[in-house]
Amino acid sequence: MKAFLILEDKTVFEGQSIGATKEVISEIVFNTSMTGYLEVLTDPSYAGQAVVMTYPLIGNYGICREDMESKRAWPDGYIVRELSRLPSNFRSEDSIENFLKEQDISGIAGIDTRALTKILREKGTMNGCITTNQSYNIDEIVEKLKRYKAGKVVEKVTCNQKSVLKAKGKKVALLDLGAKNNIAQSLNDRGCEVTIYPALTKAAEIIKANPDGIMLSNGPGDPKDCESIIQEIKELYNSNIPIFAICLGHQLMALATGGDTHKMKYGHRGGNHPVKDLSTGRVYISSQNHGYVVDVDKMPEGIANISFVNVNDKTIEGLEYLNKNIFTVQFHPEACPGPQDSSFLFDKFIKMMEVKKDA
Structure with a gap:
C-alpha cells in the first residue's frame, strides 16, 4: 500500500506503508544509531514523536523482546529507507513489521531518509503526517501540522x-x-x-x-x-x-x-x-x-x-x-x-x- 509523509513545509515523500495504516501527525525527528532499533522504539522519550532512522536497513536482526526498554513502543510513527522482511538472528522472535502492527504504529518505508534528514538539519525539526490517503488535501494537512503540539507527555x-x-x-x-x-x-x-x-x-x-x-x-x-x-x-x-x-x-x-x-x-x-x-x-x-x-x-x-x-x-x-x-x-x-x-x-x-x- 502506498503511503505519504507530508512535512510542515509542504515537502512530500512517497513510499510504502508499514505497520498500522492509521493517519498520524507528529513531530518528525531523526536517530543516527546503526543498531538498537527496538530499544529506540520502546524508549518512552519518543512519545509524541515520529522517528526517522538514518541507517538505511532496519530490522535485519528481528525483534528480541528481552531488549525492550519498556513494556510497549512509544513513537507515533516510524520512518525507514528499507525494512528487512527476513530477519536473521538466533535471538529473533518476530519481524519488525509484525511488531509495528502489534504496537499499532504507522510507518513508511522506501523513502530517501538521507534527503529527509538534510531537510530536518537545515530547516529544523518540524511536524509531519504519515497517511495512506491518496486523495489527501495538502493545505488541510499543513494547517493541522502547524497546530499540533505533543503536550504533557x-x-x-x-x-x-x-x-x-x-x-x-x-x-x-x-x-x-x-x-x-x-x-x-x-x-x-x-x-x-x-x-x-x-x-x-x-x-x-x-x-x-x-x-x-x-x-x-x-x-x-x-x-x-x-x-x-x-x-x-x-x-x-x-x-x-x-x-x-x-x-x-x-x-x-x-x-x-x-x-x-x-x-x-x-x-x-x-x-x-x-x-x-x-x-x-x-x-x-x-x-x-x-x-x-x-x-x-x-x-x-x-x-x-x-x-x-x-x-x-x-x-x-x-x-x-x-x-x-x-x-x-x-x-x-x-x-x-x-x-x-x-x-x-x-x-x-x-x-x-x-x-x-x-x-
Missing part, C-alpha cells in the same frame, strides 16, 4: 504505581519521568534496591522513605511543561539526599534551581555523540535522545559548574551542583542502544551515597 509514559527491584545494597528512589528499563537495571546490577515512583509523586513521600539516593530519569517532551514536577524537584534539591539525574531529569533540575532550557534546532539522537569531561579532558562517546538543552548562559551563579560539554556544538552535557551531593548529565550512561563508555557514572553515584551515609 510525561504523564502518559510514567508508571501507574510504585514498584521495587529488590537488592541488599543502597536504597535508590527512581522518579519515573519516562524511564528506560536499563536505568533501574544498571543500579540493581550494582546491588541497589530501586523503588520506582510515578512522575507525579510528591517529594515529601520520597523523602519520608529515607532513600540513600534519588535518581531522576529521562523522559519525553518540553521540560517547561512539567511545572508541578519542577516544584517537587525543588524540595528534593533541598533535602540533602544525593541525586543523580539523566536527560529530562537533568533539564528539570536546572529549571528547579533557576536555570533555563530551550528547544534545539534538531536535537541529539543516536549512539555516537562525543562528550568531553571538563575535569579530565577525556572524551566519551555517548548515547543521546533529546530535543531540549540547558542554556549555557542562564544558570545562576554559585549553583552549579558545567562538568561535560558536547564536543560538536559545545552545549551543556553535565552539571555538578555546588555544596550539594547532586550531579546531572544530558546523555545516557545506561546506553541501550549505544556505547557504555560513561556507565562509570552509576558507580560515582553509589560512591556518593556511601560517603553521604558515612558522614
Whole structure:
C-alpha cells in the first residue's frame, strides 16, 4: 500500500506503508544509531514523536523482546529507507513489521531518509503526517501540522504505581519521568534496591522513605511543561539526599534551581555523540535522545559548574551542583542502544551515597 509523509513545509515523500495504516501527525525527528532499533522504539522519550532512522536497513536482526526498554513502543510513527522482511538472528522472535502492527504504529518505508534528514538539519525539526490517503488535501494537512503540539507527555509514559527491584545494597528512589528499563537495571546490577515512583509523586513521600539516593530519569517532551514536577524537584534539591539525574531529569533540575532550557534546532539522537569531561579532558562517546538543552548562559551563579560539554556544538552535557551531593548529565550512561563508555557514572553515584551515609 502506498503511503505519504507530508512535512510542515509542504515537502512530500512517497513510499510504502508499514505497520498500522492509521493517519498520524507528529513531530518528525531523526536517530543516527546503526543498531538498537527496538530499544529506540520502546524508549518512552519518543512519545509524541515520529522517528526517522538514518541507517538505511532496519530490522535485519528481528525483534528480541528481552531488549525492550519498556513494556510497549512509544513513537507515533516510524520512518525507514528499507525494512528487512527476513530477519536473521538466533535471538529473533518476530519481524519488525509484525511488531509495528502489534504496537499499532504507522510507518513508511522506501523513502530517501538521507534527503529527509538534510531537510530536518537545515530547516529544523518540524511536524509531519504519515497517511495512506491518496486523495489527501495538502493545505488541510499543513494547517493541522502547524497546530499540533505533543503536550504533557510525561504523564502518559510514567508508571501507574510504585514498584521495587529488590537488592541488599543502597536504597535508590527512581522518579519515573519516562524511564528506560536499563536505568533501574544498571543500579540493581550494582546491588541497589530501586523503588520506582510515578512522575507525579510528591517529594515529601520520597523523602519520608529515607532513600540513600534519588535518581531522576529521562523522559519525553518540553521540560517547561512539567511545572508541578519542577516544584517537587525543588524540595528534593533541598533535602540533602544525593541525586543523580539523566536527560529530562537533568533539564528539570536546572529549571528547579533557576536555570533555563530551550528547544534545539534538531536535537541529539543516536549512539555516537562525543562528550568531553571538563575535569579530565577525556572524551566519551555517548548515547543521546533529546530535543531540549540547558542554556549555557542562564544558570545562576554559585549553583552549579558545567562538568561535560558536547564536543560538536559545545552545549551543556553535565552539571555538578555546588555544596550539594547532586550531579546531572544530558546523555545516557545506561546506553541501550549505544556505547557504555560513561556507565562509570552509576558507580560515582553509589560512591556518593556511601560517603553521604558515612558522614
